[in-house]
Amino acid sequence: MFRNIFLTSSMLASSACALFVAAAPAHAQNSVAGKAPQDLVSGEIVVTAQRREEKLRDVPISIVALNSEQLQTANVQTLADTAKLTPALRFDSISNFTQPTIRGVGTAVQVAGGGPNVGIYEDGFFQPNPLMADFQLLNVKNIQVLKGPQGTLFGRNTTGGAILVTTKEPSHEAAAEFQASYARFNTVDLQGYATAGLSNSIAMDVQGRYTGGDGFRTNTIDGNGKVGRFHNWSVRGGLKVDFSDTFNALIRYSHSEMKDPTHALVNAFVDSDGSSGFLDLVSPAGKAFYGRSDTKGLPLIYFYAPPGTYATKPNEVAFTDRVDFTNNSDAVQLTLSADLGFADLKSYTQVAGDDSVNYTDLDFTALPIFYLQFPVTNRTISQELIMSSKPGSRLQWTGGLSYFRNRDTWDLTGASFGGSPLFPFGGSSQTSESYAAFADLTYEVSPRFFITAGARYSRDLVIDAYFKTSPFTTSYEGPNGLPVSTAGIPPLTPINLPTLKNNKLTPRVVLRWKPSDSSSIYASYTKGYKAGLYSVGGMSAVPVRPEDINAYEIGYKFGQGGLSFDTSAYYYDYKNLQITNSQAGTAQIRNAAGIEIYGAEAQLTYRASQALTLNLAAAYTHGRYKSFPNAPFYSYCDPAAAAGTALACTPPALGGFGPGGLVQTVIDAKGLKIQRTPEFTANAGAAYKFDLGGGKLTLSGNIYYSSSFFFDAVEQLRQKAFETVSARAEWVDPSGRVSIAVFGDNLTNNRHLNQILSNTFATGAGWNSPVSYGVSVGTKF
Numbered sequence: 178m179f180r181n182i183f184l185t186s187s188m189l190a191s192s193a194c195a196l197f198v199a200a201a202p203a204h205a206q207n208s209v210a211g212k213a214p215q216d217l218v219s220g221e222i223v224v225t226a227q228r229r230e231e232k233l234r235d236v237p238i239s240i241v242a243l244n245s246e247q248l249q250t251a252n253v254q255t256l257a258d259t260a261k262l263t264p265a266l267r268f269d270s271i272s273n274f275t276q277p278t279i280r281g282v283g284t285a286v287q288v289a290g291g292g293p294n295v296g297i298y299e300d301g302f303f304q305p306n307p308l309m310a311d312f313q314l315l316n317v318k319n320i321q322v323l324k325g326p327q328g329t330l331f332g333r334n335t336t337g338g339a340i341l342v343t344t345k346e347p348s349h350e351a352a353a354e355f356q357a358s359y360a361r362f363n364t365v366d367l368q369g370y371a372t373a374g375l376s377n378s379i380a381m382d383v384q385g386r387y388t389g390g391d392g393f394r395t396n397t398i399d400g401n402g403k404v405g406r407f408h409n410w411s412v413r414g415g416l417k418v419d420f421s422d423t424f425n426a427l428i429r430y431s432h433s434e435m436k437d438p439t440h441a442l443v444n445a446f447v448d449s450d451g452s453s454g455f456l457d458l459v460s461p462a463g464k465a466f467y468g469r470s471d472t473k474g475l476p477l478i479y480f481y482a483p484p485g486t487y488a489t490k491p492n493e494v495a496f497t498d499r500v501d502f503t504n505n506s507d508a509v510q511l512t513l514s515a516d517l518g519f520a521d522l523k524s525y526t527q528v529a530g531d532d533s534v535n536y537t538d539l540d541f542t543a544l545p546i547f548y549l550q551f552p553v554t555n556r557t558i559s560q561e562l563i564m565s566s567k568p569g570s571r572l573q574w575t576g577g578l579s580y581f582r583n584r585d586t587w588d589l590t591g592a593s594f595g596g597s598p599l600f601p602f603g604g605s606s607q608t609s610e611s612y613a614a615f616a617d618l619t620y621e622v623s624p625r626f627f628i629t630a631g632a633r634y635s636r637d638l639v640i641d642a643y644f645k646t647s648p649f650t651t652s653y654e655g656p657n658g659l660p661v662s663t664a665g666i667p668p669l670t671p672i673n674l675p676t677l678k679n680n681k682l683t684p685r686v687v688l689r690w691k692p693s694d695s696s697s698i699y700a701s702y703t704k705g706y707k708a709g710l711y712s713v714g715g716m717s718a719v720p721v722r723p724e725d726i727n728a729y730e731i732g733y734k735f736g737q738g739g740l741s742f743d744t745s746a747y748y749y750d751y752k753n754l755q756i757t758n759s760q761a762g763t764a765q766i767r768n769a770a771g772i773e774i775y776g777a778e779a780q781l782t783y784r785a786s787q788a789l790t791l792n793l794a795a796a797y798t799h800g801r802y803k804s805f806p807n808a809p810f811y812s813y814c815d816p817a818a819a820a821g822t823a824l825a826c827t828p829p830a831l832g833g834f835g836p837g838g839l840v841q842t843v844i845d846a847k848g849l850k851i852q853r854t855p856e857f858t859a860n861a862g863a864a865y866k867f868d869l870g871g872g873k874l875t876l877s878g879n880i881y882y883s884s885s886f887f888f889d890a891v892e893q894l895r896q897k898a899f900e901t902v903s904a905r906a907e908w909v910d911p912s913g914r915v916s917i918a919v920f921g922d923n924l925t926n927n928r929h930l931n932q933i934l935s936n937t938f939a940t941g942a943g944w945n946s947p948v949s950y951g952v953s954v955g956t957k958f
Contacts, residue, residue, distance in 0.1 A: 222234075222242055222736065222741060224236055224240055224242055224321050225321070225341065225343075226238045226240055226321060226323050226330075226341070227330060227575060227617065227619075228330055228563055228565060228575045228577070228617075229521075229565040229566070229573070229575050232736070233734070233736060233741070234695065234696070234697050234734040234735065234736035234741070234743075235689075235691075235697055235734075237629065237687045237689050237697070237699035237701055237732065238323055238324070238325065238701075239323075239324040239325060239730065239732060239743070239745045239747075239778060240321055240322065240323055240324070241262070241263045241266075241321070241322040241324070241780065241794070242319060242320075242321050242322075243259060243262055243263075243319060243320045243321075243322075244318075244319050245317055245318060245319065246864075247262065247792075247862075248262075248314070248317060248320065249905075249907075250862070250864050250875065250877035250879075250905055250907075251862060251877070251879045251903060251905075252903050252905055252920050252922055253314065254314065254366070254388075255314060256268070256297070256314065256320075256340070256342065257275065257277075259320055259322065259340070260277075260881075261860060261879060261881040261901060261903070262794075262860055262862070262879065262881075263322050263794070263860075264778065264780075264794045264795055264796035264858040264859055264860060265279060265280045265281075265324065265776070265778060265796035265798055265858055266278070266279050266322055266324075267279075267283070267853055267855075269283070269285070269853050269888075269931070269932060270440045270931065270932040270943065271285060271287045271932060271934060272287075272440055272441050272443070272502075272535065272537055272932075272934060273308055273440045273441055273502040273533075273535055274287050274307040274308055275307055275308075275440070276293055276294070276295075276307050277293070277294075277295040277297070277337070277340065278294070278295065278337060278853050278854070279295055279322070279324050279325075279337040279338040280324055280325070280337065280338070280747070280749070280774060280776060280796075280798055281749075281772075281774045281776075281798050281800035281851050281853070281854035282294055282295070282326075282336050282337030282338070282705075282726065282749070282751070282774070283295060283337055283853055284707075284754075284755060284757075285756065285757050285852065285853070287307075287714070287757055288587075288605070288710075288712065288713060288714035288715070288757065288766060289553075289585045289586060289587045289605045289606050289607050289713050289714060290583070290585045290606075290607025290608070290609055290639065290642070290710050290711070290713070291307070291585075291710065291755075291757070291766075292305060292307075292333075292334045292583075292609065292707070292708070292710070293305070293307060293334050294334060294335075294336045294337040294707055294724075295334075295335065295337040295338050295339065295340060296327065296331050296332075296334055296335040296338075296339040296340070297339075297340045297342070298331070298339060298340070298341050298342065299342045299344070300342070300343060300344055300429075300510065300512070301512065301523070301525045301561075302508075302510050302525055302527045302559065303527075303559060303581065305334075305555070305557055305581075305583045305609075306531050306555045306557075306583075306585075308504065308531060308533050308553060308555070309504070309506060309531055314342070315344060315368075315370075315384050315385075315386055315411065315413055316344050316345050316370050316384050317342060317343070317344055317345075318343045318344055318345050319343050320340065320341065320342050320343070321340070321341040321343075322338065322340050322341075323338045323339045323340070323341065324338045324745075324778070325338055325703060325705075325728050325730055325747060326338070326683075326703050326704065326705025326706075326726050326728050327339045327703070327705070328633060328683030328685070328703060328704050328705040328706050329615055329617055329631045329632060329633045329683055329684065329685035329703065329704075330575070330615065330617060330631070330633075330685075332579065332611070332613050332615070332633055332635055332683075333581075333611055333613075333635055333637055333706060333707065333708050334707050334708065335705060336705035336706065336707050336724055336726045336751075337705075345372075345382075346382075346415070346417060346427060347372050347380035347381050347382040347415050347416065347417040347427070348372045348373075348374070348380055348382070349373075349374030349377075349380045350372075350374070351372065351373040351374070351958075352371070352372055352373075352957070352958060353369075353370065353371040353372070353957070353958040354369070354370050354371075354955065354956065354957040354958070355367075355368065355369045355370075355955065355956055356368045356369075356916075356953060356954070356955035356956075357953065357954055357955075358918075358920075358951055358952065358953030358954075359951050359952060359953075360390075360920075360949055360950060360951025360952075361948075361949045361950055361951060362390050362391045362392060362393050362949070363390050363391045364388070364389070364390030364391075364949070364951065365387070365388065365389050365390065366386070366387070366388045366953070367386065367387045367388075368384075368385070368386045368387075369384065369385050369386075370382065370383070370384040371383055371384075378418060378419045378420070379416065379417070379418050379419075380416075380417045381414070381415060381416045381417070382414070382415045383412070383413070383414045383415075384412070384413050384414075385410070385411065385412040385413070386410065386411050386412075387408070387409070387410040388407075388408070388409050388410075389406075389407060389408035389409070390406070390407060391403040391405065391406050392404065392405020392406055392407060392438070392439060392442070393405060393492055393946055393947055394442050394492055394493065394494050395492060395493055395494075396493075396494055396495065396496065397485075397488045397493050397494070397495045398495050398496065398497060398543045404438070404442065404494065404500075405438055405439060405442055406438075407435075407436060407437035407438065407439060408436055408437075409433070409434070409435045409436070409437055410433065410434055411431065411432065411433035411434075412431065412432055412433075413429060413430070413431040413432075414429065414430055414431075415427060415428070415429040416428050416429075422516075423515060423516035423517075424513075424514070424515045424516070425513075425514050426511065426512070426513050426514075427511070427512040427513075427514075428509070428510070428511045428512075429508075429509070429510045429511075429512075430507075430508070430509050430510075431506075431507070431508045431510075432505075432506065432507050432508075433504070433505070433506045434504070434505050434506075435502070435503060435504040435505075435506075436501065436502075436503050437501075437502055438500055438501040438502055438536075439502075440502065440932065440943060441500050441501060441502050441535065441536065441537060442494045442500060442943070443494070443541055443932070443934055443941035443942060443943045444487065444488040444489055444490070444493060444494045444495065444541060444941065444942055444944075445476035445477070445478045445487040445488065445489050445495075445541050445542065445939065445940075445941065445942065446476065446477050446541075446894065446930075446933060446940040446941055446942035447474065447475065447476050447477075447489045447942070448472045448473060448474070448475055448476075448477055449473070449474065450473060451471040451472055451473030451474070452892075452893075452895060453472060453477060453893045453894060453940075454810075454812070454893055455472045455477055455811065455812055455813050455839075455893075456469065456470065456471055456472055456812070456813055457471075457812070458810070458812050458815070458824060458842065459812065459813060459814075459815045459824065460815050460817045460818065462816075462817035463815035463816050463817045463818065463824075466816040466817065466836060467480065467813070467816075467836075472813075476489055477811075477839075477939065477940035478540065478541055478542055478938075478939035478940065479540065479542065479544070479546065479834060479837055479838065479839075479938075479939065480813060480836070480837030480838075481836075481837040482542050482544060486542045486543045486544050487541065487542040487543070489942075491928045491944035491945075491947070492944075492947065495541075495542060495543045496538045496541075496542075496543055497543050497545070498536070498538050498548045498593070499536045499550075500536055500537065500538055501534075501536040502533065502534070502535055502536070503533065503534045504531060504532065504533040504534075505531070505532045505533075506529070506530070506531045506532075507529065507530055508527065508528070508529035508530075509527070509528050509529070510525070510526070510527045510529075511524070511525075511526040511527075512524070512525055512526075513526075517564075519566075519567065520564050520565060520566050520567060521564070521565050521567070522562070522563070522564045523562070523563045523564075524560070524561070524562050524563075525559070525560070525561040525562075525563075526559070526560050527557065527558070527559045527560075528557070528558050529556075529557045530554070530555065530556050530557070531553075531554070531555040532552070532553075532554055532555075533552065533553045533554075533555075534550070534551070534552045534553075535549075535550070535551050535552075535553065536550050537549045537550070537551075539934075539936055539938045539939065540938040540939045541934075541938075541939045541940075541941040542939070545593070545595055545596030546594075546595065546938060547592070547593070547594060547938050548591075548592065548593040548599075549589065549591070549592050549593075549602065550590065550591030550592070550599060551587055551588060551589045551590060551591070551602075551604075552587075552588050552590060553585070553586070553587050554584075554585075554586045554588075555583065555584070555585050555586075556583070556584045557581075557582070557583045558580075558581075558582045558583075559579070559580065559581045559582070560579070560580045561577060561578070561579040561580070562577055562578045562579075563575065563576070563577040564576050564577065571620060571621040572618065572619070572620050572621070573618070573619045573620075573621075574616065574617065574618040574619070575616070575617045575618075576614075576615065576616040576617070577614070577615055577616075578613070578614050579611070579612070579613045579614075579615075580611070580612055581609070581610070581611040581613075582608065582609070582610045582611075583608070583609045583610075584606065584607075584608040584609075584641070585606065585607055585608075585609075586604070586605075586606035587604055587605050587606065587714070588604040589601065589602040589603045589604050589645075589647070590602075590604075592647075594832075600648070601648075601668075601669050602647045602648070603644065603645045603646065603647040603650075603669065603716075604644070604645040604669070604671075605643065605644040605645065605713035605714050606641065606642065606643055606644075606713065607639055607641075607642045607710060607711060607713055608639065608640045608641045608642070609637070609638070609639055609708065609710075610637070610638040610639075610640060611635060611636070611637045611638070611708070612635070612636045613633055613634065613635040613636070614633070614634055615631065615632065615633035615634070616631055616632065617629065617630075617631030617685065618630055618631060619687075624691075625690060625691045625692070626688075626689070626690055626691075627687075627688075627689040627690075627691075628686075628687070628688060628689075629685070629686065629687035629688075629689065629701075630684075630685070630686050630687075631684065631685045632682055632683065632684040632685065633682070633683045633684075634680075634681070634682050635679075635680070635681050635682075635683070635706065635708075636678070636679075636680050637678070637679040637680075637681070637708040637709070637723075638676055638677065638678055638679075639674075639676065639677035639708075639709070639710055639711060640676050641673075642673070642674040642677070642711045642713055643671040643672055643673045643674060643713065644671070644672055644674075644711075644713040644714070644716050644717075645668075645669045645670065645671050645672070646663050646666060646668055646669065646670060646672065646716065647668060647669070648668040648669075649832065650663050650668070650716065651663060651664075653672065653716040653717065653718070654712075654715070654716065654717035654718060654719055655718050655719075656675075656718045656719060657719075658719050661718075672716075672718070674711055674713070674718055677709055677710070677711060677720050679708050679709045679723050681706045681708075681723065682704075683703075683704040683705065683706050684702075684703075684704055685701070685702070685703045685704070686701065686702045686703075687699055687700070687701040687702075688700050688701075695735060695736055695737035696733070696734065696735045696736075697733070697734045697735075698731075698732070698733050698734075699730075699731065699732050699734075700729075700730070700731045701728075701729070701730045701731075701732075702727070702728070702729055703728045703730075704725070704726065704727055704728070705724075705725070705726040705728065706723060706724065706725060706726075707723060707724035707755065708723055709721055709722055709723040710755070710766070712765055712766040712767075714765070714766070715765030715766060717765070717766075721755055721766045721767070721768060722753045722768050723753065724751070724752070724753050724754055724755055725751070725752045725753060726749055726750070726751045726752070727749070727750045727751075728747060728748070728749050729747065729748045729749075730745055730746070730747040730748075731745065731746055731747075732744065732745035732746070733745075738784075739783060739784030739785065740781075740782070740783050740784075741781070741782045741783075742779075742780070742781045742782075743779070743780060744777070744778065744779040744780075745777065745778050745779075746775075746776070746777040746778075747774075747775060747776060747777075748773075748774075748775040749772075749773070749774040749775065750771075750773065751771070751772035751773070751774060752770070752771055752772075753768040753769070753770065754768065754769040754772055754851075755767075755768060756768070756769050756805075756808075756809070756890055758809035758841065758935070758936075765809075767807065767809075769802060769804075769805040769808070769846070769890065770803070770804035770805060770806070771802070771803035771804040771805075772800065772801070772802055772803060772851055773800070773801055773803050774798065774799065774800040774801075774851070774854075775799050776796060776797045776798040776799055777796075777797050778794070778795065778796040778797070779794065779795055780792070780793065780794035780795075781793045781794070787866070788865055788866045788867055789863070789864070789865050789866075790863065790864045790865075791862070791863050792860075792861070792862045792863070793859075793860075793861050794859060794860050794861075795857070795858070795859035795860075796857070796858050796859070797856060797857055798854055798855070798856055798857075798858075799856060800850060800851035800854045801848055801849065801850060801851065802846045802847055802848065802849050802851060802890070803847065804847055805845070805846035805847060805849075805890065806843075806845045806846075806847070807843040807845075808843060808844055808845065808846035808849075808890045808891045809841055809842075809843060809889075809890065809891070810841070810842050810843060810844045810891050810893070811839055811840075811841055811893065811935055811937070811940065812824060812839070812840055812841075812842060813837070813838070813839060813840075814826035814827070814833075814834075814836065814837075814838050814839065814840045816836040823840065823841075823842040823843075824840055824842060825840075826838060826840075827840075838937075839936075839937045839938065839939065839940075840937060841937055844891055846890050846891050849890070849891060849892050850886070850887055850892060851890070852886075852887055852888060852889055852890050853886060853887075853888060854886055855883045855884045855885065855886040855898075856884050856886075857882075857883075857884040858881075858882065858883050858884070859881075859882045860879060860880065860881045860882070861879070861880050862877065862878060862879035862880070863877065863878060864876070864877035865877070869908060870908070871910070871911040872908055872909050872910045872911050873908070873909045874906065874907070874908045874909075875905075875906070875907045875908075875909075876904075876905075876906050877904065877905050877906075877907075878902065878903065878904040878905070879902070879903050879904075880900060880901070880902045880903075881900060881901050881902075882898070882899075882900040883898060883899055883900070884898045885897050885898045888930070888932070888933035888935075889933070889935065894933045894935065894940065896929055896930045897929070899927050899929040900925065900927060901922070901923050901925070901927055901945075902923070902924040902925050903920070903921065903922045903923070903924065904920065904921050904924060905918060905919070905920040905921075906918060906919050906920075913957070914956055914957045914958070915954075915955070915956050915957075916953075916954065916955040916956075917952070917953075917954050917955075918952065918953045918954075918955075919950070919951070919952050919953075920950065920951060920952075920953065921948065921949065921950040921951075922946070922948070922949045922950075923945065923946060923947065923948050923949060924948055924950075925948075926947055926948040927945075928944055928945060928947065929944070929945055930942055930943065930944060930945075931943050931944065931945045
C-alpha cells in the first residue's frame with residue numbers, strides 16, 4: 178500500500194512544487210510564511226479558525242483553544258479525551274467507529290462512505306475515516322475546537338464544527354524528549370521525539386509512541402482477565418526544507434498499527450428502570466406470552482438467552498468468537514508555504530490509506546447466533562490551496578481551492594449464523610469526490626466595526642458506489658423506493674449505482690463590534706452542509722438527501738492580561754439529519770425531516786498569578802426533533818401479531834428466533850430529544866505551581882459533568898447524569914530536563930456508558946474505564 182501512496186503523493190507533490198516555485202518571489206521579504214506576527218506571539222492566544230492566524234478574542238467563532246500544557250495537566254492522551262475539557266463536545270462510538278458531536282450535531286451513520294459531521298484536521302489535513310477519529314496525540318502544539326457549522330471555511334461534513342490539531346514542526350535547534358508511564362491494568366505508554374538541523378536550510382524530526390495493556394474486562398465464559406489486551410504504535414517523520422526566506426516545504430510520513438478490541442468489547446444492555454419500551458408496542462396477548470408487561474431489570478438481548486451466556490457488569494463480557502479490531506495506516510503529507518509579499522500561500526497535499534478488520538459479535542452473548550468479520554479499506558487523496566492576506570490592512574481575506582477524494586470499501590467476508598462456518602455475507606463501497614472554491618473577507622468599516630462575508634461553492638459526487646447482495650437477500654430497495662427482486666441475481670454480485678451529484682453554496686455573514694481593544698461582540702449567520710450519499714449498507718438505491726443547517730449566533734469575547742472570557746448563544750434550524758439504524762447485520766440510513774437546536778455557553782480562563790491558573794466552562798444545549806415521523810424503534814416481537822406485520826415473530830424455519838427475538842418498527846419522534854445530546858455539560862480545572870526541592874511541582878485537576886441523555890432518536894436508551902475527575906502531580910527538576918509525575922483518571926470510579934449498539938439481534942452496552950492511576954517519568958535534551 179505504501180508504494181502506491183508514495184507514487185501518488187510524488188505526482189501531487191511535483192505539481193504543487195512547480196506551482197509554488199513559479200509563484201514564490203525571488204527576493205526575501207520581512208516575514209516568513211507561516212510565522213505569526215510578533216504582536217500575536219507576545220502572550221496572546223492565537224488561533225487559525227479563519228484559516229489565518231488571529232487573536233482569539235477577534236475571531237467571531239465560538240472556540241475552545243487548548244495548549245500543550247492544558248492537555249498534559251488534564252491527562253489528555255487521545256483526541257477523544259479533549260471532550261472532558263470542552264463542554265458540548267462528545268466522542269461517541271459504534272463499535273470501533275468513532276464520531277464526535279458538537280452542540281448536538283453529530284452522526285451515528287455507520288456505513289461505507291458515511292463520513293463525519295465534525296471535521297477533524299491534523300496540521301491542515303482532513304481526516305475522513307471514523308475508524309481512525311480517536312487517534313494517539315503526538316507532539317501536539319495545540320488543539321482548537323470550533324463550534325458551529327464551518328461550511329464556508331472548511332466545507333463539507335462540518336455541520337457540527339471542526340477540530341484542528343496542530344503539531345510542532347522540525348527545528349534547526351537540536352532537541353529530544355522521552356516519556357514513559359505505567360498505569361493500572363499493566364498499561365504502558367512510551368513516547369519519544371527528536372529534532373535537529375541537517376544543514377542551514379534543512380531540518381528534520383521523528384516521533385513515536387507505543388501504548389499497550391491488558392484492559393479492564395474479563396470474559397465470564399472462560400475467565401480470561403486479559404481479553405481486552407491491546408497494543409498500538411505509531412511513528413511519524415518530518416523533513417522541512419527552506420528553499421529561501423519566502424518559500425519552504427514540509428513533508429511528513431506517518432505509519433501506525435493497532436490491535437485494540439477496547440471499543441468492540443460490548444456486553445448486554447440492561448433496562449434498569451423499564452423505560453426502554455421494548456414491550457410497549459406488544460399486544461396484551463403477547464405480553465401474557467412473555468409473562469411480563471415491561472423489561473425492567475432485563476438485558477435487551479434474545480429474550481430466552483440462558484443466564485451465564487451473557488454479561489451485564491461494566492467489567493465483564495461474554496463471547497466465544499474473536500472480538501477485536503486491527504488497523505494499519507500510512508499517510509504522506511506535503512505542506513508548501515510561500516510569502517508572496519502581498520499575501521501568504523499554502524498548499525496541502527495528502528495521500529493516505531487505512532486497512533482495518535473488525536471482528537464483531539452482534540448478539541452480545543456466548544450463543545452462536547450471529548458473528549460478523551469484515552475488512553474496511555479507506556483511501557484518501559486531497560489537495561488544497563489557501564491564500565490569505567497579510568495583517569495590517571483594513572481588508573483581511575482568505576480564499577482557496579480544494580479537491581478531495583475518498584474511497585471507503587466494506588467487504589463482509591465472514592459471517593456466521595447459528596454457529597455455521599464463516600461465509601461471505603455481502604459488501605459495499607462508495608467513492609466520495611469533492612471540488613470546492615471559497616472566499617472569506619473581513620472589512621474594517623471603522624476601528625471598532627467589522628463586516629465579514631464569505632461563501633463556499635461545493636460540487637460533491639458519489640461515484641463507483643455499489644452493494645453486494647448476501648446469500649439471504651431476497652430484494653433490495655430500488656431507485657423509486659420500491660422493492661426489487663434479486664431472483665436471478667447470484668449472491669455477492671455487486672449492484673452498481675448511478676453517480677450522485679450535489680451542488681451547494683454555503684455562505685457566512687458576520688457583524689463584529691469592538692467596545693475596546695480587549696473585547697469583541699459579534700452576530701453571525703452561517704450555513705452548514707453534509708453531502709448526500711447512498712445507504713449501501715442497507716442495500717438501497719435511494720439517495721440519502723444532504724443535510725442542511727442554518728446557524729445564528731451572538732457572542733461576546735474578552736481577553737486581557739491573565740483573563741480570557743467568552744460567552745455565546747445560538748439557534749440552529751437543521752434539516753434532513755442522516756440517521757442510521759441496524760437490522761439483521763445491515764446499516765440502514767434515513768433522513769430525519771427537521772431538528773431545532775438552541776443553547777448558550779460560557780468559558781473562562783484566569784491566570785490568577787504565575788503560580789495559579791483556573792478554568793471554568795459550561796454549556797446548555799436544547800435539541801428536539803421538529804419532524805421525524807418514521808423514527809426507528811426497537812421492540813421484542815409480538816407472538817400474537819399477524820405474520821408479515823412489523824412486530825411479527827419470524828419463525829426459526831425462516832431464519833428468525835420465533836418469540837423472544839427483536840424487531841424494528843417506526844414511531845413518530847416529534848418533540849423528542851435528539852440523540853447523544855446532554856442538556857448541560859460543564860468542566861472546571863485548576864493548576865498550581867510552587868517551588869519544591871529546587872524544582873517546580875505542579876498540582877492540577879479537572880472535573881467534567883454531563884447531564885442525562887439518550888443514545889437513540891426515540892428515547893429508549895438512556896444514560897444517567899455522571900461526572901469524572903482526573904488529577905496530576907508533576908515535579909520538574911531544577912534543570913528543567915527531568916520530570917516525575919503521578920496521575921489518576923476517573924478517580925470517583927463513576928461507571929457510565931460510552932456507547933450503545935442496537936440491532937435486531939440485541940442491544941449492547943460499552944462502558945468507560947474504571948478508576949486508573951499511574952506514574953510517568955520524562956526527560957528532555
